[in-house]
Amino acid sequence: MIEILFSVVSAVFPVGCIVLTGFIFGKNFSIDELTLSRLALYVLFPALLTDIMYRTTISIEEAIGIFIAFGLTYLLLCLIAWGIGNRLGFSESLQKSLLATTALPNSGNMGLPVTLFALGEAGLERAVIYLISWNLIVMSTMPAILKGGGFRSGIIFTLKLPIIWGMILGLTLNLWDIELPLKLDDGLHLLRGATIPIALLLMGIQISKNRFLPGTYELCASLVRLLGAGFVAYLVGKILSLEMLDLQVLVLQSAMPSALTSFIIVNEFGGDATRTSRVVIVSTLLSFLTLPIVLWAIGAAS
Secondary structure, three states, rough: HHHHHHHHHHHHHHHHHHHHHHHHHHOOOOOOHHHHHHHHHHHHHHHHHHHHHOOOOOOOHHHHHHHHHHHHHHHHHHHHHHHHHOOOOHHHHHHHHHHHHOOOOOOOOOOHHHHHHHHHHHHHHHHHHHHHHHHHHHHHHHHHHHHHOOOOOOHHHHOHHHHHHHHHHHHHHHOOOOOOOOOOHHHHHHHHHOOOOOHHHHHHHHHHHHOOOOOOOHHHHHHHHHHHHHHHHHHHHHHHOHHHHHHHHHHHHHHHHHHHHHHHHHHHHOOHHHHHHHHHHHHHHHHHHHHHHHHHOOOOOO
């Protein structure tokens, strides 16, 4: 358990330092947040997804069970978040934010190291499948959901996003075993490396422009993400009769705090960016308390 807690701290501390740097910068300098946000969404995130798809060595057969389980979990969480928002009379902007923070776990820079420490290399392999499923499903649907305008409009809008074509390009290169010439893969990997730092700095800048006063909404939204999402994932895994390790990875990854990407997507396509950033931070801090509980519940704590 000590190693797992250290893993959580190790995953969160560097993230917090970068957000703090962005906060300090935002307090002292004026910057065009919209341009920085679009740079991340339309250039850096497509590079990130292209690189992930290009380099993965996981087969379709290995991925299909976790892919289906994540897809069902994601769908149910979207429906639950939308139902809660309607029931409580949230504004459309706040409903979108709740949907994004509830349905999008931080399964990458936090989920992978925690899974490695808790479930070993075999668990990590399955966590990578979860992360790829996350990228394929979320990036293909969430921008269109937040943008609105109906199904046909959503499809057309999604197909215009460079994120989608980045994924398609990466998968095409991977499936056809095409090697990029002139070390372009190194350039792609270098560009990918800028994605998370820029997004974290942007979140810090955004927080610096508003008073950070988390209240009941931020606490409740965080608990829905951290505990509610894990419970939904457990039910889905049981219904699908996943093997024990697959089930453990599904639940653990689904119980991660809200993803930084939820803030980026909300900031660009619609929603309450200020409250979204607060939920990302509050859920990350609360995860120090909830993740040990989740690990105990799935039998991964020792």
